[in-house]
Amino acid sequence: MLRQLMKFVSLGLAFGLGTTATADVVRLKSLDGGTSLSGEFVDFDGQNYTIKTIVGELVIDAFMVECEGDACPQVATEVSDFGISGSSNAVGSLFADLLFEFGLEIGGDTVTSLSTDGPTTVQLTNELGDALADVSLNASGALQGLHDLFNGVADLAVLTRPINTEENAIFKIAGLGDMTAPEQQTIFGLDGLVILTSKNNPIRAIAQQDLARIFSGQVTNWNQIGGDDAKINLYVRDETSGTGAVFNELVMNPARRTVSDNATVAATDADLSSAVAGDPLGIGVASLANSGNAKILAIRGTCGIQVPATPFTIKTEEYPLTRRLYAYTSNAEQPVQLERFLDFLNTEPAQLAIADSGFVDLGASFQTNDEQGLRYLSAVIPTDVEMTLNQLRDMTANLISADRLSITFRFSQGSSRLDARAADDIGRLAELLSTGDFDNKELLLIGFTDSVGAGGGNINLSNQRANEVRAALLAALPGGEVEDLPIRALGFGEISPLACNDSDNGRRINRRVEVWLRDTVVSSQ
Amino acid sequence: MKIKAIVTGIVLLLSSNNVFAQSAAFTAAANGWLYGDEVSNLQLLSKLANGGDTSAQLLLGQIDRDTVPGGFSDYLTDLDHGAREDLLRSDVSEGSKNWLLNLSDPALASLGEAIFKYRISRDPMSDAVAMQMHGENAGAEYIVWDTFIGGRFDKVNAMPSENYGLSGAGFLTWVSAYMSGENKALTVNRLLKDPSPDKVSGLLAVKRLARVLGLGRNFSKEINQFITIVNGQGYNLPDDANLVDLNANIARVAETDGPLSIVVRACDKCTSESVDYECVIQSLEIVGGYKTLMNIRTPVENVVSAGAFISSERPVEIFENLLKSRAYYYSRPIRSACVADFLDEAD
Numbered sequence: 001m002l003r004q005l006m007k008f009v010s011l012g013l014a015f016g017l018g019t020t021a022t023a024d025v026v027r028l029k030s031l032d033g034g035t036s037l038s039g040e041f042v043d044f045d046g047q048n049y050t051i052k053t054i055v056g057e058l059v060i061d062a063f064m065v066e067c068e069g070d071a072c073p074q075v076a077t078e079v080s081d082f083g084i085s086g087s088s089n090a091v092g093s094l095f096a097d098l099l100f101e102f103g104l105e106i107g108g109d110t111v112t113s114l115s116t117d118g119p120t121t122v123q124l125t126n127e128l129g130d131a132l133a134d135v136s137l138n139a140s141g142a143l144q145g146l147h148d149l150f151n152g153v154a155d156l157a158v159l160t161r162p163i164n165t166e167e168n169a170i171f172k173i174a175g176l177g178d179m180t181a182p183e184q185q186t187i188f189g190l191d192g193l194v195i196l197t198s199k200n201n202p203i204r205a206i207a208q209q210d211l212a213r214i215f216s217g218q219v220t221n222w223n224q225i226g227g228d229d230a231k232i233n234l235y236v237r238d239e240t241s242g243t244g245a246v247f248n249e250l251v252m253n254p255a256r257r258t259v260s261d262n263a264t265v266a267a268t269d270a271d272l273s274s275a276v277a278g279d280p281l282g283i284g285v286a287s288l289a290n291s292g293n294a295k296i297l298a299i300r301g302t303c304g305i306q307v308p309a310t311p312f313t314i315k316t317e318e319y320p321l322t323r324r325l326y327a328y329t330s331n332a333e334q335p336v337q338l339e340r341f342l343d344f345l346n347t348e349p350a351q352l353a354i355a356d357s358g359f360v361d362l363g364a365s366f367q368t369n370d371e372q373g374l375r376y377l378s379a380v381i382p383t384d385v386e387m388t389l390n391q392l393r394d395m396t397a398n399l400i401s402a403d404r405l406s407i408t409f410r411f412s413q414g415s416s417r418l419d420a421r422a423a424d425d426i427g428r429l430a431e432l433l434s435t436g437d438f439d440n441k442e443l444l445l446i447g448f449t450d451s452v453g454a455g456g457g458n459i460n461l462s463n464q465r466a467n468e469v470r471a472a473l474l475a476a477l478p479g480g481e482v483e484d485l486p487i488r489a490l491g492f493g494e495i496s497p498l499a500c501n502d503s504d505n506g507r508r509i510n511r512r513v514e515v516w517l518r519d520t521v522v523s524s525q
Numbered sequence: 526m527k528i529k530a531i532v533t534g535i536v537l538l539l540s541s542n543n544v545f546a547q548s549a550a551f552t553a554a555a556n557g558w559l560y561g562d563e564v565s566n567l568q569l570l571s572k573l574a575n576g577g578d579t580s581a582q583l584l585l586g587q588i589d590r591d592t593v594p595g596g597f598s599d600y601l602t603d604l605d606h607g608a609r610e611d612l613l614r615s616d617v618s619e620g621s622k623n624w625l626l627n628l629s630d631p632a633l634a635s636l637g638e639a640i641f642k643y644r645i646s647r648d649p650m651s652d653a654v655a656m657q658m659h660g661e662n663a664g665a666e667y668i669v670w671d672t673f674i675g676g677r678f679d680k681v682n683a684m685p686s687e688n689y690g691l692s693g694a695g696f697l698t699w700v701s702a703y704m705s706g707e708n709k710a711l712t713v714n715r716l717l718k719d720p721s722p723d724k725v726s727g728l729l730a731v732k733r734l735a736r737v738l739g740l741g742r743n744f745s746k747e748i749n750q751f752i753t754i755v756n757g758q759g760y761n762l763p764d765d766a767n768l769v770d771l772n773a774n775i776a777r778v779a780e781t782d783g784p785l786s787i788v789v790r791a792c793d794k795c796t797s798e799s800v801d802y803e804c805v806i807q808s809l810e811i812v813g814g815y816k817t818l819m820n821i822r823t824p825v826e827n828v829v830s831a832g833a834f835i836s837s838e839r840p841v842e843i844f845e846n847l848l849k850s851r852a853y854y855y856s857r858p859i860r861s862a863c864v865a866d867f868l869d870e871a872d
Contacts (some may be wrong), residue, residue, distance in 0.1 A: 027679055030737055037737070038679035048739075054682045054692055056704040064737050347742065434710035435745040478708035483718075 026051060026069035028060055031107060031127035041071035046336060049073075063126060063340070064107060080335035083119070085138040086145025086158030087242045089191075089269050089287055090325060094357040095137055095158065096122060101353045102344045108132065124337060133337040143240040149330060150174065155338050157328045160191060160242025160287070161249065177331025180420070186327040187421050188345040190360040191287045192314040193247055193321035196235075196273055196294035200280040203227050205298040205306055208320060208500075211251045214283060217260030222281070234263035235272050235284030243269055246323045247285050250505060288314065289358030301500035304381040312367050314360045315406035318498045318509055324421065325359065346424070362424070364432050366403040366517070375496055384502075386455030387495040395492050398444060402518035405429070409469050409513040416461070416468040426469070429515065430476035438485045444516040445469050447491040450507035455493055462513075463491030469513045486520075547828070548573070551580045555829060559837035564600055571612050577629040580828045582615070583637065586624030587824035589613035590641055594664070595824030595834070597843045602850075635659070640825060644668060649677075650684040657691040663822050663831040666694040670819065673730050699727025712745040713774050725755060725782045729815060751775070755785070757814025759806035760857060768802035775805055783835040784818035787844045794841075795863035803861035811855045811864070812847050821847075 027038045028049060039051030039058065049060045049067065062075055084095055096112065099122045103110035108125035119136040126132055138148065146167055148154035163171075163179045171179050179185060195206055203226060206214075213219040215234060223229040236259050237244040244259075252258060266272035269290035276284040277294040288296070288309055299320050300306040313319040327345065329338070344350050351361035376396075407429050409422045418426075433443070447462030447469075466489035473487065474480050481487075499506035547555075551573055557566035567588075573581035588596030589609075604612065614621040625637035639655040643664060646652055649672050657665035669691065673681050684692060699721050703709075711731070716724055732752055735741050744752070750766050751774060753759065762771075779789040792804035809815070821843050823834035834840060848864070849871045859865045 028737075030676075035676040035734065035737055036679040037734075038682045053678075054684070055697055055701040058704065058734070058738060060737050061739050431710075431742065434708065435712060435743060437713045437745055437747045439714070478710065484714065 024071040026067055026071050028065040028067055030065050035065075037065070041069070041073075044073040044075070047340065063132070080132070080337045081134045081136075082156065082335040082338040083136040083138065083148065083154040084156045084158060085119075085136075085140055085148035085154035086156075087142050087160045087325075088139040089242065089290060090158045090160060090359075091137050091145070092139035094189075094289075094354065094359060096120065097353045097357055098345070098350055099124065099135055099137075099341070101349050102341055105344060105347070105349055106132070106340065133335065135337075141238075141240055142242045142245065146328070149328060150176065155329060155335060156342075159326045159328065160323055161245045162324065162326055163328060171330070175331075179328050179330075182420075182423065184329050184331060185420070186342055186345060187324045187362070187424065188327055189325040189351070189354040189362060190314050190317070191289055191323050191325060192309045192319050192360065193243060193250070193285050193323060194288050194291050194309045195297040195299065195321075196276045196282075196284045196286055196291060197297060198277055198280045198282060199293070199295045201227065201283075201295065203297065205300045207300045207302070208251075208503075209255075209302050211299075212255030212257045215247075215252065215259050215263065215285070216255075216257035217262055218257075230281050233279055233282040234260055235266055235276050235279075235282055236263045237269065237272060237285070238265055242323070243285065243287055246321075250321055250323075254503060254505070287358075288360065291358075301506060302502050303384070303497075303500035305497065305500055307499070311355075311360045312365060312406055315362070315365065316408045316498075316514075317410065318408075320499055320505055320509065346428075362428065364428065365406045367406070368403050369399050369401070375498070384451045386451070386458075386493075391492060391495050395446075395496060398446070398490065398518070399516060402444065402516040405432075405515040405517065407432075407515050409465075409515075410508060411465055411511045411513075416465045418468065418472065422469075422472075426472045426476050430473060430478075433473075433482045433485065434478055436482075438482070438517070440520050442486040442488060442518050442520050443482075444518055445473070445487065445489045445513050446516060447489070447513045448496055448510060449494045450510040451494045451497065451501040452507065458493035459491055461491070462493050463489065465511075466491050466513050547580045548578060551578050554581070555584065559829070559834065559839045561838075563598055563839075563842070567600075567612060574615070574624055579628055579630045579633055582624035582628050583633075583640070583825045583828050585613045586626075586628075586637065587640055589623050590625060591643075591824075593820045593843070593847075594822050595829075595839065595843070597821075598846050599849075602846075636661075636827065640664070648680075650680055650688075654685055654688050654691055657689045659827070661826050662694075663826050665691055666696065667819055667822060669694050670696055670726050670730065671816070674733055674816065676733070678734065695721070695723030696726035696730055699723045700730050703727065703731055709740065709743040710745070711743055711748050713747045713751060716748065716751070717774065717777050720781065722781050722783065725778060725785060725815065726819070728752065729755065747771075747774075751778075754806050754809060755815045757809045757812065757817075759803075759810050762806075768806070772802050772805060783831070784815060784821065786835065787818055787821055787840045788812075791841050791844050791848070792863060795866070797862050797866065799862070801861050801863040804863040807859065807861040807864050808844075808848055810857070811851050812844065813851065817847065818844070 024041045025038060026041045027036060028051070029036045037051065037058065037060065039053035042052050042057060043050040044062065047062055049062050051058055051060065067075070084091055100110050103124050106124070107127040111123040113121040119138040122135045122137060124132045124135065138154065140148070142159045142161060145154065145157035145159060146163065149157040150171065168179045171177065177184050195211065197203060206225065210219060210225055214232060215236065219225060220232055221229060222232055239245060239248055264275065266275060269286035270292060272284045272286045273290055273292035273294045276282040277292055296309050298306050298308040307313055307319050309319050314322045327342070348363065351363045355361040407425050409425060410419045411417060445466045447466035449458040449462050470487055470489040497510045499509035501507050501510060554566050554569035554573060558570065570581045570585055574585050587594065592601060601609070610617050610621045615624050615627045616622045623641060625641040628634060628637045636659040639659050640661060643652045643656055649668050653665040653668035669681055711728065716728065721727070729752065731740065735744065750762055750771060753761050754771060754775065775785065776789055779785040788805055788808050792808060795801060795804060821840045823829045823831050849868065852868050859868065
């Protein structure tokens with residue numbers, strides 16, 4: 001018995017207990033009073049405490065607890081205000097919603113002060129009601145957002161387009177860093193530019209090549225594009241807005257045209273969609289999030305491929321007028337609550353808020369093979385694609401009983417280098433797979449290319465891309481695998497285009513690795 | 526160790542921890558109490574206790590001290606004060622004493638005192654350590670788990686260094702392994718493949734700290750639904766919850782989880798013609814979830830081992846009695862046909 005007692009005592013000592021005699025012990029009490037932790041203080045990184053406890057090292061959110069004990073570090077308790085400026089569509093409503101959700105996430109509340117002559121202010125508080133930050137929201141437009149960030153008036157610029165090379169150069173010269181670096185650029189959601197008409201207009205789809213002609217004023221009558229004999233009324237956004245800039249980048253600039261001076265310029269996307277909805281002869285461009293009561297037209301490419309604007313085609317970026325939503329910071333040290341907010345943007349509650357606001361979230365969604373029906377039409381319609389019936393049969397056999405995830409990886413032309421969104425998507429896919437319960441499934445990573453180059457070489461390139469994604473995914477998975485979920489890389493070359501290969505954007509859409517979850521249940525034969 | 530295996534193999538209940546020999550008469554009476562008629566066997570145990578049988582004294586003492594671990598029943602709760610004292614206590618003619626404080630063998634006095642005093646001081650860890658010191662591991666671990674789940678991890682962490690191995694309690698070991706592991710994802714598949722009998726109590730402990738540790742995103746949708754059920758909050762399940770899968774998962778987890786096996790076995794007794802996917806879910810709602818199940822454990826491990834008790838009929842009967850008594854305070858509509866039938870029969 002005595003020997004047993006000694007063994008237990010030594011076990012207890014080995015666990016590093018007897019904390020009462022240790023000076024470095026801290027007690028962390030949650031602000032809601034529901035949880036108390038204690039342990040030997042190890043570290044504080046400005047946002048989290050690390051303590052050594054009976055169950056190992058625990059990392060605890062410092063803003064959710066009060067620290068008691070001599071070893072407690074000094075935590076900045078002063079209010080860390082920050083400003084958000086940029087796209088009128090995104091900052092005006094979406095970021096107010098996101099801050100509200102963020103307030104709930106951090107356990108406190110938000111108090112909004114609306115101002116008629118200045119930015120809206122949202123106050124974030126903790127669970128005790130103490131102010132953590134006053135956040136100013138300035139829905140001033142993309143260009144003003146960058147201006148405010150450059151001048152230090154804002155800490156976060158929100159754009160519905162990427163920063164361009166000239167703008168980035170100005171930030172670099174000023175020593176504010178490379179805005180396209182992952183530390184300074186966050187892609188937090190997606191949106192689609194949609195072509196709107198009144199619901200009374202009989203047209204259902206519009207050819208992509210006609211868009212530039214219509215909005216430049218070359219095509220002025222509806223009967224030139226299959227409609228009634230009536231004048232076309234144009235509605236656009238200012239070119240400094242995100243909507244205007246992306247429309248120019250994706251539609252007008254490639255056609256070397258500019259928007260007609262006769263177009264009516266709306267102040268916001270919501271104003272534009274409202275005006276178009278009420279004008280039977282009107283056509284306009286706005287964001288999917290602000291399409292209101294207007295009718296959304298599908299886009300038809302020159303090769304005949306037609307793509308509707310849906311959250312799935314926007315998530316996969318197959319809809320040709322898809323745009324990414326960007327948040328930019330400078331390279332200066334960020335206010336601590338802004339850092340927390342940026343981390344929050346990638347979480348499920350934030351992505352739900354983005355979807356609820358009418359934008360398209362980055363969260364993965366599934367679509368069955370049945371719902372991918374246009375894929376097979378798109379495979380046979382284009383004439384510039386090298387494809388055999390056997391290849392199409394092989395692809396079909398692999399995709400039967402499979403669901404496609406909206407996460408799609410894209411590449412630079414002719415290379416297997418993943419693009420800016422891909423790194424985040426690798427992490428998102430790894431998290432989805434590691435926290436999923438998959439029985440009798442296998443994950444297929446299927447590479448495709450554009451039609452540039454020989455068909456045989458493109459099959460090799462698509463295989464290489466799929467294997468590149470597989471390697472990146474395995475590296476991101478805890479333990480380097482998902483137990484019981486085989487991950488297979490395949491390449492089908494150019495046989496399944498989702499856009500016409502006759503434009504840069506179309507080829508970019510086609511250079512991809514798709515993610516499919518396939519049933520592995522087989523018959524007993 | 527699978528509960529089903531225990532059930533099929535067990536005949537006797539003798540504990541591997543027992544510190545003294547048990548008489549054949551006690552073994553028969555205790556087995557009768559575990560598997561057969563409660564009233565007659567408690568009366569037999571009472572006679573044995575009055576005759577100086579310390580095993581019987583310990584068992585009755587704890588049932589008197591804290592009815593739920595081992596003794597919650599209509600019979601006992603309906604007894605009047607005098608009859609209860611006659612049955613469960615010593616020295617009735619002199620004002621009565623709980624057997625735990627009046628054991629015939631003075632060498633067992635500190636064991637009796639440790640069991641009697643558990644959870645009455647403001648320092649639950651000292652109580653737990655005292656019980657652990659005497660081999661009452663199930664009771665000791667329950668105190669630690671209950672303290673942890675109650676949000677007082679600081680108290681758990683500050684348990685005395687002389688803790689007789691309590692710091693290596695099953696669920697704490699599970700939590701330690703999780704915290705030090707690279708894979709933080711918590712999924713149903715991971716739970717099903719985990720052979721640890723402490724995985725559910727460990728999972729609930731991690732969930733308790735998930736908010737301050739920022740671990741929320743590591744829980745899969747399915748595991749969150751499993752936790753919702755196990756915590757007795759099945760009414761909060763989303764409309765699209767797959768009750769078929771959830772029930773199948775609970776049944777599989779119950780093969781290695783003693784407390785959960787109790788409710789599954791109770792529902793398995795239902796003879797309804799159609800499958801009742803709400804039985805386990807709503808039963809857990811009514812009784813108050815896993816925390817209540819953890820309360821149903823051997824009264825005294827030195828007399829009846831934890832495994833022998835869980836695999837007997839007694840915990841299922843205790844659970845059914847709790848279900849009946851707590852249904853009285855349950856305000857939601859009864860969704861489960863099995864639970865409804867059971868409660869109707871009980872009326």
